[in-house]
Amino acid sequence: MLSSDPPDRLIVAPHPLRNLLAHREVLYMLTWRDITIKYKQSVMGFLWAILMPLVIVGAGVLVRAGVASVSGRPLLLGDVAAVALKAVPWAFVVSGIRFASNSLVGNSNLLTKIYLPREIFPLASVGSQLIDFAVATVPLTALLALARVGISLQLVWVPLLIALLVVQVAALGTLLSAGSVFFRDVKYVVEVVLTFAIFVTPVLFDVDMFGRWRTLLLLNPVAPLLEGLSATVIHHHPPELGWLAYSGAVTVFAVILALALFRRLEPYFAETI
Amino acid sequence: MSDIVLAMDRVSKKFRKGELHDSLRDLIPAMIGRLTRHRPPEALRDREFWALQDVSFEVHRGEALAIIGRNGAGKSTILKLLAGIMQPTLGRMAVHGRLSALIEVGAGFHPDLTGRENIFLNGTILGMSREEIRRKFDGIVDFSGLEEFIDTPVKRYSSGMFARLGFAVAAHVDPDVLIVDEVLSVGDFVFQRKCLEKMNAVLQSGATIIFVSHDLRAVAELCSRTLLLDRGRIAAAGPSDEIIRQYLGTALRREHLVEGKDAYLSRVCVRNASGEASTFRSGEKAWLDLEVTATTDVTRLAIVVQLCANDEYGVFDTSTERLGLDPFSLHAGETFRCRFELELHLARGTYHVEGYVHRYDIDRQYDHWHQAATILVTTAQDVRGVVNLYPKVTAFGPTGLTSSELTPWREIH
Numbered sequence: 001m002l003s004s005d006p007p008d009r010l011i012v013a014p015h016p017l018r019n020l021l022a023h024r025e026v027l028y029m030l031t032w033r034d035i036t037i038k039y040k041q042s043v044m045g046f047l048w049a050i051l052m053p054l055v056i057v058g059a060g061v062l063v064r065a066g067v068a069s070v071s072g073r074p075l076l077l078g079d080v081a082a083v084a085l086k087a088v089p090w091a092f093v094v095s096g097i098r099f100a101s102n103s104l105v106g107n108s109n110l111l112t113k114i115y116l117p118r119e120i121f122p123l124a125s126v127g128s129q130l131i132d133f134a135v136a137t138v139p140l141t142a143l144l145a146l147a148r149v150g151i152s153l154q155l156v157w158v159p160l161l162i163a164l165l166v167v168q169v170a171a172l173g174t175l176l177s178a179g180s181v182f183f184r185d186v187k188y189v190v191e192v193v194l195t196f197a198i199f200v201t202p203v204l205f206d207v208d209m210f211g212r213w214r215t216l217l218l219l220n221p222v223a224p225l226l227e228g229l230s231a232t233v234i235h236h237h238p239p240e241l242g243w244l245a246y247s248g249a250v251t252v253f254a255v256i257l258a259l260a261l262f263r264r265l266e267p268y269f270a271e272t273i
Numbered sequence: 274m275s276d277i278v279l280a281m282d283r284v285s286k287k288f289r290k291g292e293l294h295d296s297l298r299d300l301i302p303a304m305i306g307r308l309t310r311h312r313p314p315e316a317l318r319d320r321e322f323w324a325l326q327d328v329s330f331e332v333h334r335g336e337a338l339a340i341i342g343r344n345g346a347g348k349s350t351i352l353k354l355l356a357g358i359m360q361p362t363l364g365r366m367a368v369h370g371r372l373s374a375l376i377e378v379g380a381g382f383h384p385d386l387t388g389r390e391n392i393f394l395n396g397t398i399l400g401m402s403r404e405e406i407r408r409k410f411d412g413i414v415d416f417s418g419l420e421e422f423i424d425t426p427v428k429r430y431s432s433g434m435f436a437r438l439g440f441a442v443a444a445h446v447d448p449d450v451l452i453v454d455e456v457l458s459v460g461d462f463v464f465q466r467k468c469l470e471k472m473n474a475v476l477q478s479g480a481t482i483i484f485v486s487h488d489l490r491a492v493a494e495l496c497s498r499t500l501l502l503d504r505g506r507i508a509a510a511g512p513s514d515e516i517i518r519q520y521l522g523t524a525l526r527r528e529h530l531v532e533g534k535d536a537y538l539s540r541v542c543v544r545n546a547s548g549e550a551s552t553f554r555s556g557e558k559a560w561l562d563l564e565v566t567a568t569t570d571v572t573r574l575a576i577v578v579q580l581c582a583n584d585e586y587g588v589f590d591t592s593t594e595r596l597g598l599d600p601f602s603l604h605a606g607e608t609f610r611c612r613f614e615l616e617l618h619l620a621r622g623t624y625h626v627e628g629y630v631h632r633y634d635i636d637r638q639y640d641h642w643h644q645a646a647t648i649l650v651t652t653a654q655d656v657r658g659v660v661n662l663y664p665k666v667t668a669f670g671p672t673g674l675t676s677s678e679l680t681p682w683r684e685i686h
Contacts, residue, residue: 113380115357
């Protein structure tokens with residue numbers, strides 16, 4: 001019945017990476033759409049990308065000021081810069097996971113009408129948050145320069161740390177987006193977890209303040225990356241390689257899990273959503 | 274290289290009725306059951322049903338295939354499977370070449386973005402590169418006829434404008450296979466013609482079209498071959514004219530629920546001079562035979578018949594009472610029969626017969642049989658719209674006639 005030459009598409013989906021590459025223009029346009037829409041009809045526009053981390057920095061400064069007044073040490077501009085250095089990536093983590101986990105449900109109109117590799121939706125959400133992240137980096141850099149943190153060779157670690165962070169967010173966001181197709185509860189769980197995550201992630205504080213609880217805090221795979229940023233940019237030390245390797249391993253595991261699970265669940269998206 | 278571009282081989286698709294999980298109490302046993310027991314996909318579980326069953330067909334390069342059938346027959350499911358939006362439960366399918374599916378016009382448009390931005394967004398979603406869209410941009414805008422509004426957010430568009438822009442983008446994808454799902458129902462008449470012409474042009478360029486529509490005239494015009502679906506199975510396949518005739522025949526009469534009604538239409542039958550019929554020439558006589566059966570004693574009833582064009586727009590309406598027949602009364606179990614005689618001076622197209630049982634003095638409706646019968650009207654001339662005014666046309670040449678050759682206006686009055 002079927003022709004003998006191999007068909008282009010059988011029930012088995014094509015290789016996910018090749019498929020994604022073939023649709024890179026869509027990925028670009030969806031990222032562009034998410035950014036454009038976010039700032040359309042808003043007076044502040046891109047300033048919002050800076051405002052979110054700014055709020056976190058404000059909270060961090062309050063915490064540090066509290067600690068400083070107890071210990072009698074004055075609060076320096078360097079401390080503010082240190083908080084900001086962690087607050088900007090953290091704002092990306094929070095918004096990236098939040099938007100990505102909602103991306104499939106939010107695009108259900110497209111999902112049920114047009115075939116696209118579905119990974120595109122969470123990835124585009126992360127992509128648009130990444131642009132916000134990049135925008136916020138500009139004032140962050142200015143602040144770091146103002147606080148005279150200095151430059152050293154340790155800065156070569158920064159791209160790796162950021163890359164690991166982005167991949168972690170993408171993998172987790174992809175997993176959660178697939179989950180929320182089947183259970184809308186995921187959305188609420190994510191909101192709750194993201195709200196409280198700042199207490200168990202070293203954003204407003206450093207892990208070293210916690211003595212023997214330090215190990216527990218670093219088990220959070222985002223923590224070694226934020227601590228690594230702090231070590232390399234502010235203190236000009238290399239990051240703790242053991243913990244960095246741990247975070248990298250978690251990242252790889254998350255990517256494999258996300259790919260496998262997404263691939264298994266994808267055929268049911270359109271009829272379940 | 275074979276010239277088969279699309280093939281389905283014994284494809285079946287299973288869906289579930291109702292909510293996925295009604296509560297946590299249902300969900301947990303269901304999840305455990307799924308993990309521990311392996312069920313063959315052929316088996317139907319609780320509340321599951323086959324949306325498609327054992328569907329096999331092939332489409333050759335350059336062919337236009339129509340899929341027709343009642344709502345819920347599985348037409349859209351076939352398209353969604355072909356487009357890769359869903360996966361079949363059983364069976365194999367193959368698609369060769371670039372496929373563009375127009376399941377819904379303007380799917381993926383974002384209301385906050387302008388027409389221009391949406392052309393780029395939707396174009397890439399449909400599989401064009403940005404470079405390609407840039408090249409075709411003027412053509413797309415031209416086709417949509419929305420030059421003035423191209424920098425207005427589409428949330429301010431009317432639904433017709435929205436549809437026009439959506440189709441304009443989709444029509445410029447240049448696919449090898451174009452899948453079109455009932456998109457002509459939107460947009461005005463002129464635009465519908467434009468869409469059909471564009472699809473014809475796509476066909477001429479050697480592409481393949483799969484067309485789903487309730488507009489049987491468009492189906493007959495565009496597609497040489499038609500699949501008739503009935504409750505998830507292929508009921509018939511063959512030349513469009515033949516299949517359409519079969520579709521309009523008795524086998525596809527709509528289901529009519531009569532439970533709980535005091536009086537209901539028990540039969541609606543369309544006949545011509547030689548017997549039951551579904552295809553008429555314009556101007557031909559048609560007889561509508563109707564029967565009303567009562568389940569309790571009912572009084573002062575009238576039967577209303579209505580003809581509706583394919584877009585549900587009523588084109589003709591009459592009733593036994595309005596034609597001078599006295600209201601009738603029935604005892605439980607009794608049946609009343611009547612026959613309407615109509616001259617079908619209609620333009621070509623598909624028309625549905627609607628039947629009502631009504632009591633005028635208290636304005637109570639006992640029964641409504643939606644699309645009780647469907648007829649296809651053919652005309653010798655290409656007349657469109659809903660009525661046949663038997664047009665004639667005379668040409669007077671490039672220089673025109675002298676006034677003496679034309680009938681003076683005064684004489685007409």
